[in-house]
Amino acid sequence: MRAFLTGRGYLEVETPILGPHATPDRHLESVSAAGGFLHTSPEFAMKRLLAARSGPIFQIVKAFRAGESGRQHAVEFTIAEWYRLGPLEGLLTEMDLLLGDLLGTRPAERRTYRELFLAAVGVDPLSAAEERLQTLAEAHGHPGRPDDRAAALDYLFSRLVEPGLGARVPTIVTRFPAPLAALARLSDDDPRTAERFEVFWAGLELANGYDELQDPAEHRRRFAAENRARERAGKPAAHPDGRFLAALEDPGIPRCSGVALGVDRLVMAALGASSLDEVVAFRERPDD
Amino acid sequence: MANTYATNEFRSGLKVLLDSDPCVLLDCEFVKPGKGQAFTRIRYRNLKTGRVLDKTFKSGEKVEAADVIDTDMEFLYSDGGDWHFMDPNTYEQYSAAKAALGGHEKWLLQGMTCGVTLYNDAILLIHPPHFVDLKVVETEPGIRGDTATGGSKNATLETGAVVRVPLFIEVDETLRLDTRTGEYVSRVKN
Numbered sequence: 001m002r003a004f005l006t007g008r009g010y011l012e013v014e015t016p017i018l019g020p021h022a023t024p025d026r027h028l029e030s031v032s033a034a035g036g037f038l039h040t041s042p043e044f045a046m047k048r049l050l051a052a053r054s055g056p057i058f059q060i061v062k063a064f065r066a067g068e069s070g071r072q073h074a075v076e077f078t079i080a081e082w083y084r085l086g087p088l089e090g091l092l093t094e095m096d097l098l099l100g101d102l103l104g105t106r107p108a109e110r111r112t113y114r115e116l117f118l119a120a121v122g123v124d125p126l127s128a129a130e131e132r133l134q135t136l137a138e139a140h141g142h143p144g145r146p147d148d149r150a151a152a153l154d155y156l157f158s159r160l161v162e163p164g165l166g167a168r169v170p171t172i173v174t175r176f177p178a179p180l181a182a183l184a185r186l187s188d189d190d191p192r193t194a195e196r197f198e199v200f201w202a203g204l205e206l207a208n209g210y211d212e213l214q215d216p217a218e219h220r221r222r223f224a225a226e227n228r229a230r231e232r233a234g235k236p237a238a239h240p241d242g243r244f245l246a247a248l249e250d251p252g253i254p255r256c257s258g259v260a261l262g263v264d265r266l267v268m269a270a271l272g273a274s275s276l277d278e279v280v281a282f283r284e285r286p287d288d
Numbered sequence: 289m290a291n292t293y294a295t296n297e298f299r300s301g302l303k304v305l306l307d308s309d310p311c312v313l314l315d316c317e318f319v320k321p322g323k324g325q326a327f328t329r330i331r332y333r334n335l336k337t338g339r340v341l342d343k344t345f346k347s348g349e350k351v352e353a354a355d356v357i358d359t360d361m362e363f364l365y366s367d368g369g370d371w372h373f374m375d376p377n378t379y380e381q382y383s384a385a386k387a388a389l390g391g392h393e394k395w396l397l398q399g400m401t402c403g404v405t406l407y408n409d410a411i412l413l414i415h416p417p418h419f420v421d422l423k424v425v426e427t428e429p430g431i432r433g434d435t436a437t438g439g440s441k442n443a444t445l446e447t448g449a450v451v452r453v454p455l456f457i458e459v460d461e462t463l464r465l466d467t468r469t470g471e472y473v474s475r476v477k478n
Binding site: 027067069071072073142151155157158205 | 296321343345347349
């Protein structure tokens, strides 16, 4: 992976693992340490480097997410994250080449979130009423009523769509619905979708990437929405890194696309393993 | 306050109350799609009905522990309505209704040691030994020397069970039976 990325002009960087800020992501919990928090991904620090005009960069580093433990999840895991300048297309092409290089896969198929969802669930994820999606999610075993549209979509997608992805060739799912945009920009030709993608192969969700949001005001709105959701769920609010917000304002981050890939899962896919236990030598859990 | 387990304590083999019934977890998996919410998906067996079901929990949800214990007991007797067992360590006696026997009553012989699942200190299920040795009390006369043709006939055992046996089996012989399949396994030397 290092050879692939450095060979294509990426600069390897290191950013702090320990910092003063927890992630504001509603579904992630930071591990606290030494009065601060371990990063859940190097995203914000790497974007500060991009704002400082680093050019294309990559990092392979440990990241930490509290409470995540299972066959495909570990509190401590290895993440590979890289950013290149320009819109998503170049990154998607490169991702496909990387998978072919590392896993020997044939060219990936690209499918929009909407076409996959329509085929497997039978309703349009962009236009169906929130009520309808919530009721469907409950009918498919969601515990209680999903909080909102995003929760209902996430559940239905994972239950009904994901099991069929990446069977013969890797599947790159593109154009996620706007409520699942995370930090991706909205599509120029349709504000109901966002330029976010995920890669599925061998029963695993391997990577998640964006055509990166640049607008500082929209960043603030999305962080505020995350924190409102955190408060509703009884979780502490987490204020994003002020220096990251400042860098978004001035000088701003360039138009770029980035992706995070689970390295342990990549090894699982390469070896046909069904659990992280088979590919990680030490799996002591904090509660063991 | 009843004992509870949070989803991060779920392990296969755990006994919990689901739908107000005692259940055993068979498999559990942490799932977290994309950047979405975390869930714990379980497969479990309802110990009352024997049905295997799936259920999804939000991570962090709690379920009540079920007071379920697996132990061994000696079968004493049946009075027709109930079956009576004794804990060999405490000599305490327990009675089980027909539903707890699940059709296995036909294998029980006085003094036999059985597996017992207790729920709230009452018998929930009886598990007979996988193999039991029982005497034939009634069957058609045997056909000597016919050990190869594979023909079979009915035989009534001392517990009242009726099983298919090879043609050469005689009254008063002791047979080994597999209680899981209800099938004849072999003759046992008296």
